[in-house]
Amino acid sequence: MRAALPTVPTLHSEWIKIRSLRGTLGGLIAVLAATAGIQALTAAAIGQAEEGSMGSDPLFAAYYGISFGQIAAMVFGAGAVSSEFHNGALRTSLAAVPNRTRFYLSKIATVGVLALLTGQVTGLATFVAGQAFMGPYALELGHPGTYRAVVGSGLYLTLTALSAAGLTAVLRSGTVVLSLLIPFVLLVSFVIGEAAGGAAQFLPDRAGQLVLHSRMEGDLGPWTGLGVMALWAGAAVFAGWAAVRRRDA
Helix, strand or coil, X not given: CCCCCCHHHHHHHHHHHHHHCHXXXXXHXXXXXXXXXXHHHHHHHHCCCCCCCCCCCHHHHCCCXXXXXXXXXXXXXXXXXXXXXXXXXXXXXXXHCCCHHHHHHHHHHHHHHHHHHHHHHHHHXXXXXXXXXXXXXXXXXXXXXXXXXHHHXXXXXXXXXXXXXXXXXXXXXXXXXXXXXXXXXXXXXXXHHHHHHHHHHHCHHHHXXXXXXXXXXXXXXXXXXXXXXXXXXXXXXXXXXXXXXXXCC
16 A cells, blocks of 8 residues: 555656647547547548448448547657657656656556547547448447447557557657557558468557457457457567666666
8 A cells, every 4th residue: 555655646747747748638639539530521521422432341441530540649659758758857757756667657557548538439439420421321339349349449549559658668769659650550561461461460450450340350359359459569568668667867
C-alpha cells in the first residue's frame, strides 16, 4: 500500500503533461475525428453505390477509417513520450520521480488509459456514423461480429498508441518513430505480406485487424490476432522501459 501511494501523484502529473501539450492532446482528438469522420465521408460518397462497394467484407469495410485513425494514435503515443526528450525535460521529470520504473510505467499507463477510452468511443462512433450512410447495405449493432469489432477496434488503436510510445522511449524521437511506423503500416506491411505469404498474418497491424473481419483466413482468429499484436506492443513497451532505466537522462 505504501509503495502504491506515491504512484497516484505521478499518474496525475503525467495526465497534466499530456493535457498541457496541444499537439499530444490534438493527436488524441484526431483519433476520433479521423477514424469516424473519414468512415462517414467515405460511406456517404460510395456506400450505396452497390453491394460490396466498400469491400467484400462488410464488417471490415465498416472500419475503413481505422487506417487513418491508427496514424493519429501513433502521433498521440509518440508525442506523449517524445516531449520528455526536449530541452532537458527528462532530467526534470526524473528529479521529481527518481524511480525510473515508476516514472515510465506511470506514463505508459496514462497513455494506455487515455487511448483506450478514446478508442472505445471511436469504435462505436465509427460504426454508427458509417452505417448511417450505407442505406440498404447497412449493418446493425447485434449483427454477427459487430460488438467484437467495436471493442476490438478500440483495443487495436490502444495497442498502436502503446507501440509508438514504447518505440519513442527507445529512439528518443517521435519524428523518427513516426517516419518508421507510418510507412510500415501503410506500405511495407503489404509488400512484406505479398512476399512472406502466410507469415504476414503475424505482422502487428495485420494480426490486430483480424478482430475487424467477419470472415477469417489463415491460422489466427480475431482475438488471437489481437493477442499477437499485444505481444508486439508489449515488446515495444518493455524495450522502452529498458532504455529509460539504463540510459543517461
